[in-house]
Amino acid sequence: MAMLPIAGNVIEAQPKLSIDMGIGFYEPTLVGFDQNETVQFPTKSIFNRNMLLNWGIYYEFFNNARIGYNSFLSYEIGKNILLINSEAVFRRSLSYRIFPIETFFRWRPNIELNFTLAPIWGRARIEMDTTPGDKTDDWNYFITSFGGSANPVSDMGATDAMVSDWIGYSSLLGFRYYVNTRLGVDVKAGFMNNQYKASEWRIQRQKVTGPELKIDDLPIFSIKIIYGLR
Amino acid sequence: MKQIISSILILGTILAKDENRKEYNPCNHPLLRLAESKGLKAVPLKDIIKLRKLIKDCEESGGEDQIKRLYENDWKRDYKKAKSMASWTSTHAMVVVVSFGYYFAGRVLATKPGSSS
Numbered sequence: 001m002a003m004l005p006i007a008g009n010v011i012e013a014q015p016k017l018s019i020d021m022g023i024g025f026y027e028p029t030l031v032g033f034d035q036n037e038t039v040q041f042p043t044k045s046i047f048n049r050n051m052l053l054n055w056g057i058y059y060e061f062f063n064n065a066r067i068g069y070n071s072f073l074s075y076e077i078g079k080n081i082l083l084i085n086s087e088a089v090f091r092r093s094l095s096y097r098i099f100p101i102e103t104f105f106r107w108r109p110n111i112e113l114n115f116t117l118a119p120i121w122g123r124a125r126i127e128m129d130t131t132p133g134d135k136t137d138d139w140n141y142f143i144t145s146f147g148g149s150a151n152p153v154s155d156m157g158a159t160d161a162m163v164s165d166w167i168g169y170s171s172l173l174g175f176r177y178y179v180n181t182r183l184g185v186d187v188k189a190g191f192m193n194n195q196y197k198a199s200e201w202r203i204q205r206q207k208v209t210g211p212e213l214k215i216d217d218l219p220i221f222s223i224k225i226i227y228g229l230r
Numbered sequence: 231m232k233q234i235i236s237s238i239l240i241l242g243t244i245l246a247k248d249e250n251r252k253e254y255n256p257c258n259h260p261l262l263r264l265a266e267s268k269g270l271k272a273v274p275l276k277d278i279i280k281l282r283k284l285i286k287d288c289e290e291s292g293g294e295d296q297i298k299r300l301y302e303n304d305w306k307r308d309y310k311k312a313k314s315m316a317s318w319t320s321t322h323a324m325v326v327v328v329s330f331g332y333y334f335a336g337r338v339l340a341t342k343p344g345s346s347s
Contacts, residue, residue, distance in 0.1 A: 016271060064312055064319040103319040103326075109309040115326035171329040181270050181304045191333045219337075230271050 016060035020186065022224020024052035024072050032198070032211020033092070041090065042078035049074070054222055058102065065103045070118070072096040072222070081128070089129040094215070096192065097121045098170055112176040112184075120168035122194050124201075124210070127161040162203035164210055168194035170220070182228040189221045256287035257296055266296075270304045 027050055033041045042048065053075070058068035074094040080087045097120065104114035136156045144150055172190030179185065194215045201210035256262070261281050265273050273281050289297050315323060 063316040103322045105315045106309050106312040109305045115323040117326055171326050173330050181308060190330055228271050229275055
């Protein structure tokens with residue numbers, strides 16, 4: 001019975017769909033990369049450590065509430081990473097996939113204050129292009145079987161990735177300024193807590209230990225442009 | 231004879247166009263009516279460019295007040311709908327504020343293990 005007023009409002013409420021794009025900032029400590037003495041990873045900078053690319057989609061399901069999906073992505077790429085047999089291309093991404101429930105109210109006709117609680121499904125991915133010698137032999141053997149010259153391929157690359165998933169949660173307070181009734185600028189600040197474990201990585205269905213990353217207990221700040229589709 | 235017939239046809243076409251022009255009023259277009267009654271966000275995305283053109287045409291044909299009212303009502307509609315928090319949303323907002331406050335107060339006030347001595 002207590003849910004009846006909510007159900008009534010859901011039916012009557014005008015559905016509103018909005019998309020957003022922007023950037024976020026945070027300060028993780030990626031110990032496994034920055035203090036790695038064996039492999040020289042790319043030099044850390046604000047772009048590959050502190051900046052997050054952010055996009056999202058929200059649906060207003062109640063008078064003062066939205067649900068949606070938001071993704072914060074940290075990305076890093078490096079070439080000529082010296083390994084035993086290869087000078088590899090290295091790509092690393094940390095993706096914080098957030099499923100927010102956001103409530104809000106209009107303080108002024110064009111100013112909104114919003115409150116977000118969100119579970120996080122995070123994923124880290126390390127991808128490398130290496131040049132294993134035995135792969136070249138296998139391809140040469142295979143291609144030569146069709147005829148033509150012997151050993152046509154001298155260098156082959158292979159791309160493999162190691163992946164780790166974790167869960168977390170986030171809480172954010174936001175301020176939104178509407179430029180017009182469809183378009184707005186949204187600024188948010190808050191924190192996220194990620195239950196990342198270095199021992200829970202996997203590559204080709206095998207469990208391995210990945211880099212030590214300190215991504216729990218992180219303050220986060222974001223700024224984005226919102227566009228109301230309907 | 232040919233000249234008379236073609237003159238009549240041309241004259242007829244011109245008059246018909248004038249008549250159409252007299253009947254066309256951008257301020258009465260169904261899209262504009264929809265925006266007025268249900269709000270600008272109720273207009274489908276595919277019709278937005280058309281709506282902008284209609285708004286411009288309407289303003290040019292003396293409907294500035296109507297368009298001004300359209301925008302004002304849209305702001306008012308959104309504001310009225312969202313100016314106070316409904317039902318459970320205020321509880322949710324309080325939970326967020328408390329967790330936010332607790333987290334940042336903890337960052338400022340909490341001591342790290344071993345740092346008290």
